[in-house]
Amino acid sequence: MKKIECIIRPFKLEDVKEALSEIGIRGMTVSEIRGFGRQKGHTELYRGSEYTIEFVPKLKVEIVVPEDRVDEVVNTVVQAASTGKIGDGKIFVIPVDETIRIRTGERGPAAI
Amino acid sequence: MFKRQTFPCLILLLLAVLLVQPPVFAETSSPTANPGDTAWMLISSALVMLMLPGLALFYGGMVRRKNVLSSMMHSFVALGVMTIQWIFIGYSIAFGDSIGGFMGNPLDKFLLRGITPETLTGTIPEYVFIMFQGMFAAITPALISGALAERIRFRTYVTFILLWGTLVYAPLAHWVWGGGWLSQGHLLNGLGALDFAGGTVVHLSSGISALVAVILLGKRRGYPSGDMLPHNLTFTLLGAGLLWFGWFGFNAGSAVAANAQAGLAFVVTHIAAASGAIGWLIAERIHQGRPSALGAASGIVAGLVGITPAAGFVAPWAAIIIGFGAGVICYWGVLAKGRFGYDDSLDAFGVHGVGGTWGAIATGIFATIGATGLVLGNFQQLVNQIIGVVAAGLYAAAVTFILVKVLDATMGFRVDDEQEQMGLDQVEHGEVGYNF
Numbered sequence: 001m002k003k004i005e006c007i008i009r010p011f012k013l014e015d016v017k018e019a020l021s022e023i024g025i026r027g028m029t030v031s032e033i034r035g036f037g038r039q040k041g042h043t044e045l046y047r048g049s050e051y052t053i054e055f056v057p058k059l060k061v062e063i064v065v066p067e068d069r070v071d072e073v074v075n076t077v078v079q080a081a082s083t084g085k086i087g088d089g090k091i092f093v094i095p096v097d098e099t100i101r102i103r104t105g106e107r108g109p110a111a112i
Numbered sequence: 113m114f115k116r117q118t119f120p121c122l123i124l125l126l127l128a129v130l131l132v133q134p135p136v137f138a139e140t141s142s143p144t145a146n147p148g149d150t151a152w153m154l155i156s157s158a159l160v161m162l163m164l165p166g167l168a169l170f171y172g173g174m175v176r177r178k179n180v181l182s183s184m185m186h187s188f189v190a191l192g193v194m195t196i197q198w199i200f201i202g203y204s205i206a207f208g209d210s211i212g213g214f215m216g217n218p219l220d221k222f223l224l225r226g227i228t229p230e231t232l233t234g235t236i237p238e239y240v241f242i243m244f245q246g247m248f249a250a251i252t253p254a255l256i257s258g259a260l261a262e263r264i265r266f267r268t269y270v271t272f273i274l275l276w277g278t279l280v281y282a283p284l285a286h287w288v289w290g291g292g293w294l295s296q297g298h299l300l301n302g303l304g305a306l307d308f309a310g311g312t313v314v315h316l317s318s319g320i321s322a323l324v325a326v327i328l329l330g331k332r333r334g335y336p337s338g339d340m341l342p343h344n345l346t347f348t349l350l351g352a353g354l355l356w357f358g359w360f361g362f363n364a365g366s367a368v369a370a371n372a373q374a375g376l377a378f379v380v381t382h383i384a385a386a387s388g389a390i391g392w393l394i395a396e397r398i399h400q401g402r403p404s405a406l407g408a409a410s411g412i413v414a415g416l417v418g419i420t421p422a423a424g425f426v427a428p429w430a431a432i433i434i435g436f437g438a439g440v441i442c443y444w445g446v447l448a449k450g451r452f453g454y455d456d457s458l459d460a461f462g463v464h465g466v467g468g469t470w471g472a473i474a475t476g477i478f479a480t481i482g483a484t485g486l487v488l489g490n491f492q493q494l495v496n497q498i499i500g501v502v503a504a505g506l507y508a509a510a511v512t513f514i515l516v517k518v519l520d521a522t523m524g525f526r527v528d529d530e531q532e533q534m535g536l537d538q539v540e541h542g543e544v545g546y547n548f
């Protein structure tokens with residue numbers, strides 16, 4: 001099993017969720033996060049004073065899938081989350097040792 | 113349909129009864145309160161009270177989330193302690209028997225001694241007058257908190273506002289409104305320095321004191337870095353709206369009667385608030401490219417500050433100039449902190465100090481109703497205004513300087529670095545504004 005951790009633009013969440021539902025993904029975790037990539041942040045003006053916003057608001061979408069679905073999910077997210085402009089985000093693929101469904105105690109891919 | 117109109121009808125009926133009430137007590141010599149004036153001043157007092165929660169929201173939205181309660185408490189605790197101070201000695205120092213035009217005798221009306229429900233000030237019960245003036249005494253020191261936000265100890269702040277209210281605000285109120293040396297009938301040609309609702313006594317004095325205090329106390333940790341952003345500007349806009357609403361009491365109530373002057377003050381106050389917002393937004397659009405919501409909120413307050421000393425004396429056309437000018441000048445005023453490097457967190461000086469000064473001077477220029485300003489050829493009034501500004505400014509600055517130095521040496525004014533990083537809500541109050 002792998003965890004696919006996607007950092008995306010907040011407004012792309014709907015598109016990503018739709019696309020993943022279409023390919024049969026039935027669970028995910030979403031959190032509001034902040035971060036920066038190679039370009040660092042941007043500046044905002046408050047009462048004429050300039051502030052550098054180093055951390056840009058993004059969303060993190062985490063999806064755990066069996067090995068054989070990794071490519072499909074990654075490609076789907078890349079397509080759905082892309083605008084082609086800098087700051088579109090990143091996808092990290094991470095190995096997962098175990099999954100347990102709390103209600104039934106099932107383990108492994110069956111518990112996903 | 114019928115039900116909905118019952119209540120207004122009852123009020124109209126009540127008003128009619130009050131207005132046509134025969135002078136039952138005409139033969140007795142003791143005068144009674146004027147019902148219309150009294151009703152308006154009761155409402156005005158409540159309106160000014162609402163400015164404190166308004167200020168709490170206005171300031172609270174601009175600080176970081178870890179300091180939101182601390183910042184809002186600065187306004188609410190002022191309403192608490194300044195009210196009690198006012199009852200004990202504040203009112204007496206402001207409106208008691210004058211000691212040489214400098215201050216009222218603190219013992220004269222100590223704990224409201226000798227005042228009964230029947231005692232009148234002008235045409236209204238003195239109790240109502242005390243409440244109206246007491247709201248001013250509460251909000252003025254709270255204005256200073258905008259400069260000191262996010263770095264000061266609560267107990268030192270409370271001590272500071274009590275002393276400042278006693279040694280600065282109450283004497284200044286005496287100078288201008290309590291029969292002191294700046295009142296009409298005094299000063300050069302008996303013209304006095306015009307200050308209808310507190311441009312000098314409230315805004316200039318708090319603004320200048322704010323500047324002195326932040327210069328002495330120094331910047332917030334890490335200022336000016338990227339993390340000092342307003343945490344919730346929706347609060348700030350709502351606060352500005354409540355301040356605008358409450359300001360009708362502040363200015364139109366300063367006629368201390370339900371009369372033509374109150375009507376004038378109401379209309380010019382509204383015009384100046386609108387013009388201030390427009391002025392600030394235009395300045396911002398030209399200077400930085402975008403008109404912001406924080407700019408609108410700031411411009412509203414700037415316009416209101418600007419018209420405060422002028423409200424009973426200027427025509428609507430002049431209110432447009434005063435309000436618009438306040439918006440533009442205060443925008444410039446808040447930019448000054450970047451240039452000079454002091455950390456006036458929420459621009460108490462930039463808005464109240466600068467706007468208060470502009471308003472006092474503009475009053476000397478544009479007064480045409482019940483007073484004559486420069487536009488009617490009276491240069492003397494402008495001179496008197498400048499004397500008022502300089503005297504009040506110097507006095508407030510000097511006393512604030514001493515107070516801050518003494519309190520910092522004895523009680524400690526600032527929290528330490530680690531506490532400042534944790535946030536004042538947790539450190540000073542043991543709670544946080546948002547639990548998710």
Ligand SMILES: Nc1ncnc2c1ncn2[C@@H]1O[C@H](COP(=O)(O)OP(=O)(O)OP(=O)(O)O)[C@@H](O)[C@H]1O
Pocket residue numbers: 007034035036037038039056058085086087088089090
């Ligand atoms: N090396 C990293 N480790 C953890 N999170 C990262 C890393 N790089 C980027 N992120 C996260 O991804 C978000 C978006 O990054 P971003 O798309 O700007 O990456 P980039 O490498 O700069 O690519 P681009 O050139 O497309 O902007 C960041 O805000 C941050 O949350």
Ligand SMILES: [Mg+2]
Pocket residue numbers: 036037038039040086087088
């Ligand atoms: Mg980037």
